[in-house]
Amino acid sequence: MIQYQFKIPTVSGQLDDQIQAKIDHKTKPPGSLGQIEALAFQIARVQKTVDPQAGTLHHYVFAADHGVTAQNVSPFPAEVTQQMVVNFLQGGAAINVFAAQYQVPITVVDAGVAAEPFAAHPLLADRKVARGTADFSVEPAMTEAQWQQATESGAELIRELCEQPENQFFSFGEMGIGNTTSGAALMSAVMNLAPALCVGRGTGANQQTIDNKVKVIQLALKKHGAQLQTGAAIMQHLGGFELAMMAGAMVAVAAAGRLFIVDGFLATAALLCVSKDQPEVLDYAIFSHCSNEQGHKAMLEALGVSPLLQLNLRLGEGTGAVLAWPLIQSSIAFINNMASFESAGVSQEK
Numbered sequence: 001m002i003q004y005q006f007k008i009p010t011v012s013g014q015l016d017d018q019i020q021a022k023i024d025h026k027t028k029p030p031g032s033l034g035q036i037e038a039l040a041f042q043i044a045r046v047q048k049t050v051d052p053q054a055g056t057l058h059h060y061v062f063a064a065d066h067g068v069t070a071q072n073v074s075p076f077p078a079e080v081t082q083q084m085v086v087n088f089l090q091g092g093a094a095i096n097v098f099a100a101q102y103q104v105p106i107t108v109v110d111a112g113v114a115a116e117p118f119a120a121h122p123l124l125a126d127r128k129v130a131r132g133t134a135d136f137s138v139e140p141a142m143t144e145a146q147w148q149q150a151t152e153s154g155a156e157l158i159r160e161l162c163e164q165p166e167n168q169f170f171s172f173g174e175m176g177i178g179n180t181t182s183g184a185a186l187m188s189a190v191m192n193l194a195p196a197l198c199v200g201r202g203t204g205a206n207q208q209t210i211d212n213k214v215k216v217i218q219l220a221l222k223k224h225g226a227q228l229q230t231g232a233a234i235m236q237h238l239g240g241f242e243l244a245m246m247a248g249a250m251v252a253v254a255a256a257g258r259l260f261i262v263d264g265f266l267a268t269a270a271l272l273c274v275s276k277d278q279p280e281v282l283d284y285a286i287f288s289h290c291s292n293e294q295g296h297k298a299m300l301e302a303l304g305v306s307p308l309l310q311l312n313l314r315l316g317e318g319t320g321a322v323l324a325w326p327l328i329q330s331s332i333a334f335i336n337n338m339a340s341f342e343s344a345g346v347s348q349e350k
């Protein structure tokens with residue numbers, strides 16, 4: 001049976017009362033900073049301190065191709081994956097612009113683009129598992145060995161950074177034409193929900209393409225149904241190399257006691273697979289936004305989480321995750337720098 005290499009520890013609640021007390025003594029009505037308070041609490045808890053630190057955020061864009069594009073599931077041609085990787089390396093994509101704005105270093109990972117390896121580049125990590133997955137409506141998207149390789153590569157990418165105390169946060173995005181069909185299949189399998197409730201427009205599919213996406217997923221679930229017992233097996237049969245690698249990175253970040261920011265539909269689908277096997281992972285996940293992709297809202301509700309932003313994004317690349325970074329920094333500034341009722345001489349409620 002395929003399994004992740006790491007067991008994610010539950011976060012100790014030992015400091016919970018102290019962290020909450022620090023938050024409640026700030027000069028504000030209790031709870032009035034809403035989700036910013038909840039975020040500061042989560043970060044302090046994971047970092048095991050009442051004085052959490054932002055440190056450096058590292059962003060990864062995982063790119064890969066999908067065999068299921070043979071079934072006419074995307075309005076865009078598959079070669080856009082490769083072309084967008086070149087765009088990421090040249091600094092021209094949305095994620096480059098936002099990451100540069102907040103001085104977030106990015107790494108572009110070739111997890112399995114259906115093309116020759118890219119020429120060496122300072123932003124590029126070549127971790128190509130294969131030139132695209134197999135068509136999951138016909139056979140498993142990847143072999144068990146490929147799932148293992150993708151997962152371990154994701155963990156290995158962040159391993160050294162987790163040894164340095166300043167690297168407290170990671171964020172993950174993806175690029176892969178056809179991957180909303182894969183994401184919807186993962187959602188349908190993990191949540192045991194009809195494909196029609198999981199499929200959305202992706203890059204802008206029309207009704208005929210949407211109907212195709214539903215049919216392809218129904219076929220795949222019928223074909224692989226008996227094998228879909230764990231989140232790892234669901235990823236292996238229905239996922240993509242970029243999603244499996246991202247899942248491996250999420251597991252490794254959590255196992256190292258660091259936090260990661262979850263982007264949109266695809267990143268949440270990858271996390272759903274991990275959380276089916278290791279629900280502890282959710283303690284380490286910060287949910288950045290609710291995507292416009294149909295299905296994302298239901299995923300977030302099933303996880304019982306409220307993301308920070310609702311901006312009608314449906315791009316991917318980790319754009320929502322990086323856009324949420326200033327809010328995360330603000331939550332840390334709040335818990336560290338805001339005066340308390342005692343220090344400011346402000347009277348508390350009667």
Ligand SMILES: O=C(O)c1ccc[n+]([C@@H]2O[C@H](COP(=O)([O-])O)[C@@H](O)[C@H]2O)c1
Nearest residue numbers: 074176178180202203264265291315316
């Ligand atoms: O992150 C999201 O919520 C999201 C929602 C819709 C589409 N995308 C992006 O669109 C691409 C997949 O769309 P499609 O139509 O080819 O399946 C892929 O590169 C994703 O990054 C991403």
Ligand SMILES: Cc1cc2nc[nH]c2cc1C
Nearest residue numbers: 076080175203315316317
């Ligand atoms: C142009 C383009 C850019 C993207 N970035 C993430 N997914 C994408 C899909 C397309 C089509």
